[in-house]
Amino acid sequence: MTEPLQQADHLLKAQRLECERDGRTLFRDLSFSIVPGTLTRVEGPNGSGKTTLLRILAGLNDNWSGHIHWCGRPRHKQWDSVRRNTLYLGHRPGIKGVLTPMENLQALVAGRQAVSRDVLSRALVQVGLGPWQNVPCEHLSAGQKRRVALARLLFADEPLWLLDEAFTALDVEAVAAVERLLADRVRDGGAVVMTTHHQPALDDMQRILLGHGPGQPAAEVSDEPVAEVSHG
Amino acid sequence: MGSRQPLAVPLLDPVNSSPGVWHAMVAVLRRDLRLSVRQKQDLLNPLLFFVMVVALFPLGVSPESSFLGEAGAGILWVGALLATMLSLDHLFRFDFEDGTLEQIALQPQPLFLLVLSKILAHWLVTGLPLVILTPLLGLMLYLDGNSVAVLCLTLLIGTPVLSLIGSVGAALTVGLRAGGVLLSLLVIPLYIPVLIFGTGTVMAAGSGADVSGHLALMAAMLVLALVLAPLAAAAALKISLSAS
Amino acid sequence: MAFESFSALVYMEGHGPYVWTCYGAFFLLLGLLAWYSVFERRQVVRAQRDQQPLQTSRQGDSSDWGRSGEASFQRIQSSHSETASKS
Amino acid sequence: MWQFFHKLGSPKWFYGIAGRFMPWLLGAGLLLSLCGIVWGLLFAPQDYLQGNSYRIIFIHVPTAFLAQSVYMMIAVAGVITLVWKMKVADVFVRSVAPVGVVLTLLALFTGAVWGKPTWGAYWVWDARLTSMLILLFLYLGIIGLGYAYSDEKTAARSVAVLAIVGVVNIPIIKYSVDWWNTLHQPATFRITEKPTMPAEMWVPLLLVVLGTYLLFGWIAFYRMQTEILRRERRTRWVRELVQTGGQSQLKTGGA
Numbered sequence: 001m002t003e004p005l006q007q008a009d010h011l012l013k014a015q016r017l018e019c020e021r022d023g024r025t026l027f028r029d030l031s032f033s034i035v036p037g038t039l040t041r042v043e044g045p046n047g048s049g050k051t052t053l054l055r056i057l058a059g060l061n062d063n064w065s066g067h068i069h070w071c072g073r074p075r076h077k078q079w080d081s082v083r084r085n086t087l088y089l090g091h092r093p094g095i096k097g098v099l100t101p102m103e104n105l106q107a108l109v110a111g112r113q114a115v116s117r118d119v120l121s122r123a124l125v126q127v128g129l130g131p132w133q134n135v136p137c138e139h140l141s142a143g144q145k146r147r148v149a150l151a152r153l154l155f156a157d158e159p160l161w162l163l164d165e166a167f168t169a170l171d172v173e174a175v176a177a178v179e180r181l182l183a184d185r186v187r188d189g190g191a192v193v194m195t196t197h198h199q200p201a202l203d204d205m206q207r208i209l210l211g212h213g214p215g216q217p218a219a220e221v222s223d224e225p226v227a228e229v230s231h232g
Numbered sequence: 233m234g235s236r237q238p239l240a241v242p243l244l245d246p247v248n249s250s251p252g253v254w255h256a257m258v259a260v261l262r263r264d265l266r267l268s269v270r271q272k273q274d275l276l277n278p279l280l281f282f283v284m285v286v287a288l289f290p291l292g293v294s295p296e297s298s299f300l301g302e303a304g305a306g307i308l309w310v311g312a313l314l315a316t317m318l319s320l321d322h323l324f325r326f327d328f329e330d331g332t333l334e335q336i337a338l339q340p341q342p343l344f345l346l347v348l349s350k351i352l353a354h355w356l357v358t359g360l361p362l363v364i365l366t367p368l369l370g371l372m373l374y375l376d377g378n379s380v381a382v383l384c385l386t387l388l389i390g391t392p393v394l395s396l397i398g399s400v401g402a403a404l405t406v407g408l409r410a411g412g413v414l415l416s417l418l419v420i421p422l423y424i425p426v427l428i429f430g431t432g433t434v435m436a437a438g439s440g441a442d443v444s445g446h447l448a449l450m451a452a453m454l455v456l457a458l459v460l461a462p463l464a465a466a467a468a469l470k471i472s473l474s475a476s
Numbered sequence: 477m478a479f480e481s482f483s484a485l486v487y488m489e490g491h492g493p494y495v496w497t498c499y500g501a502f503f504l505l506l507g508l509l510a511w512y513s514v515f516e517r518r519q520v521v522r523a524q525r526d527q528q529p530l531q532t533s534r535q536g537d538s539s540d541w542g543r544s545g546e547a548s549f550q551r552i553q554s555s556h557s558e559t560a561s562k563s
Numbered sequence: 564m565w566q567f568f569h570k571l572g573s574p575k576w577f578y579g580i581a582g583r584f585m586p587w588l589l590g591a592g593l594l595l596s597l598c599g600i601v602w603g604l605l606f607a608p609q610d611y612l613q614g615n616s617y618r619i620i621f622i623h624v625p626t627a628f629l630a631q632s633v634y635m636m637i638a639v640a641g642v643i644t645l646v647w648k649m650k651v652a653d654v655f656v657r658s659v660a661p662v663g664v665v666l667t668l669l670a671l672f673t674g675a676v677w678g679k680p681t682w683g684a685y686w687v688w689d690a691r692l693t694s695m696l697i698l699l700f701l702y703l704g705i706i707g708l709g710y711a712y713s714d715e716k717t718a719a720r721s722v723a724v725l726a727i728v729g730v731v732n733i734p735i736i737k738y739s740v741d742w743w744n745t746l747h748q749p750a751t752f753r754i755t756e757k758p759t760m761p762a763e764m765w766v767p768l769l770l771v772v773l774g775t776y777l778l779f780g781w782i783a784f785y786r787m788q789t790e791i792l793r794r795e796r797r798t799r800w801v802r803e804l805v806q807t808g809g810q811s812q813l814k815t816g817g818a
Binding site: 058071083096157158 | 250
Binding site: 489499516 | 600604606608618661662665672676677679680789793796806
């Protein structure tokens with residue numbers, strides 16, 4: 001099973017991934033690698049398995065077959081390193097309504113990173129929540145709650161970010177600001193994999209194309225790859 | 233590994249660069265306690281339920297002191313068991329639905345320790361108040377002082393076991409929309425030994441026997457549950473997360 | 477032979493009803509289980525047979541309406557609104 | 564060994580091999596249990612304490628035995644599902660859990676009916692009956708959880724965890740129930756112990772126990788084949804089997 005190692009400059013390498021859900025093949029023979037300093041967008045229609053793919057990469061979903069390598073070695077042998085070095089923000093980002101933005105951030109970050117209250121406070125100011133720092137999140141708008149979650153990106157030190165629908169509910173300026181943040185991060189050598197509904201104004205994106213939609217019953221999925229990686 | 237360009241964003245060492253396990257566990261505990269304190273209902277509902285169930289027995293069966301003195305320990309134990317069970321469904325559900333649980337599962341610390349933290353928080357806000365309330369209800373059911381003391385002791389050892397075993401059932405059903413009823417079905421058979429030893433110990437104390445052996449047995453059950461239940465619950469949570 | 481006659485076997489000194497009820501339940505339930513298992517097998521096989529011609533015919537027919545998964549989000553003219561506009 | 568294990572994981576291979584064993588299991592099982600039952604009913608001597616009602620033992624003990632060991636088997640299959648992700652192990656759990664329920668119900672029913680002439684009441688909170696009742700709850704939990712999830716893999720893995728947790732608890736449950744009711748009869752029969760019954764009683768009992776185990780093997784294989792046909796309906800071999808194999812092969816599973 002173990003092949004000789006090539007130059008292990010990738011953070012994460014997926015080989016011949018296949019995922020089946022409720023008797024339907026979402027993707028098959030999907031291979032790609034995520035290299036530091038790249039931004040990758042997972043594309044495909046509703047129901048094509050974008051979220052599932054991100055959850056597989058994060059290590060949340062294990063109903064898949066194929067191989068995933070982390071820094072040149074099989075991923076399942078180094079979960080500690082994978083967990084510490086991957087930041088996953090799902091479309092439900094774990095923000096509690098009865099806690100304030102500050103408390104939410106503290107709880108989310110506590111197990112990963114030693115970050116001072118001062119830094120958290122500055123992050124909240126810089127996502128535009130300065131006046132709301134101590135207001136319970138249930139009183140905030142959907143976009144503001146999303147900003148609480150995204151505030152983590154201002155100080156996150158994980159080399160790999162997996163962002164599922166990170167731009168949902170944000171206004172136009174915020175979207176542009178987050179796009180700038182991601183571009184900066186990539187320039188610094190971070191890697192970002194994301195799904196978005198809007199077409200991000202970012203150049204130099206890798207693309208992972210998934211599926212032809214939910215109409216295809218699994219029995220008829222042909223052997224031709226339904227997913228591919230192209231460099232745009 | 234050959235010549236490799238140094239990354240501007242370095243790979244982090246999982247041990248040195250993240251806060252310790254203890255720190256992470258305390259953070260989980262603190263968040264859950266804070267949530268319970270802010271949502272007072274979670275704290276009060278099991279207690280109210282406990283009191284009401286216990287009040288049903290004198291009304292429904294008999295208020296005679298002979299009956300209540302005999303059955304009181306069992307009534308209080310069954311009440312505590314049901315109250316704990318009712319609160320179980322919330323143990324992971326809210327966290328599962330708002331995405332907190334995936335963030336916890338992705339932390340670099342072992343999941344079963346973080347789950348243990350959550351269970352501890354659950355016990356602190358449901359089990360412990362039940363134990364504290366027991367002497368009062370014991371008096372209302374005509375239990376004598378010695379029995380009440382032993383009863384409190386058995387509940388003190390037993391309710392954490394209920395929370396621990398229950399966490400496995402809660403983790404298995406967290407992905408189901410209507411998991412509550414199924415949860416009871418899964419958990420009740422596993423609760424029976426705890427119930428038997430709990431009430432049996434009080435009865436033995438009532439007949440004047442030395443109960444230190446019984447209590448040691450219950451403590452052994454607690455240790456066993458403490459070791460195994462978080463592991464099983466963590467495994468079940470991973471399965472539930474994997475399906476969502 | 478522990479019994480002298482057939483009636484003694486049936487009666488079993490008063491325990492007959494209990495013993496025979498148990499044996500009856502034993503054979504009845506196990507028989508039902510076996511019958512139900514065979515019934516399930518038949519259903520599965522029949523469902524599979526009925527479905528097969530469908531599956532093979534579908535393969536060539538790619539123009540099958542609504543199977544491609546493409547969305548147009550065109551409004552659908554319902555008969556009610558049609559008659560309403562006519563009158 | 565590992566190759567065998569690997570093969571066992573393939574539903575198709577298992578389907579065939581099960582079909583080869585089934586006629587033997589059915590034949591030997593029927594032969595043994597019928598012999599045992601006839602011997603026990605007609606020829607075994609009367610019990611000097613319980614009279615003829617003890618003859619219920621020849622079905623009560625085998626069903627109770629089997630019900631418990633089926634639960635253990637389910638837990639073992641659960642371990643295999645979790646560790647090796649073997650499909651056939653899950654097929655086993657799915658197919659066999661209802662059989663376990665039927666066996667538990669039978670053990671409870673025969674135990675209750677036996678209780679009437681022995682203790683004078685249909686239901687006595689006797690240790691063994693109470694344990695069987697709890698076992699029934701455990702089975703129902705497994706079936707309930709299995710059907711609650713629409714996704715087969717999730718269902719299989721959840722049930723596996725539950726079964727393992729249950730099996731860890733079974734000794735504790737047994738011990739606690741025994742302790743709770745110290746007025747129970749000593750266990751009637753254990754293979755490992757020297758039997759205290761006369762041979763005319765325990766030999767037929769042993770026959771029925773063996774026979775029901777074999778019959779269980781048959782019904783388990785048969786139901787597993789059905790489950791495999793259902794799950795693998797999209798694969799080529801099942802399609803071909805259904806089209807060309809013909810009714811007879813499918814019903815008996817070939818031979």
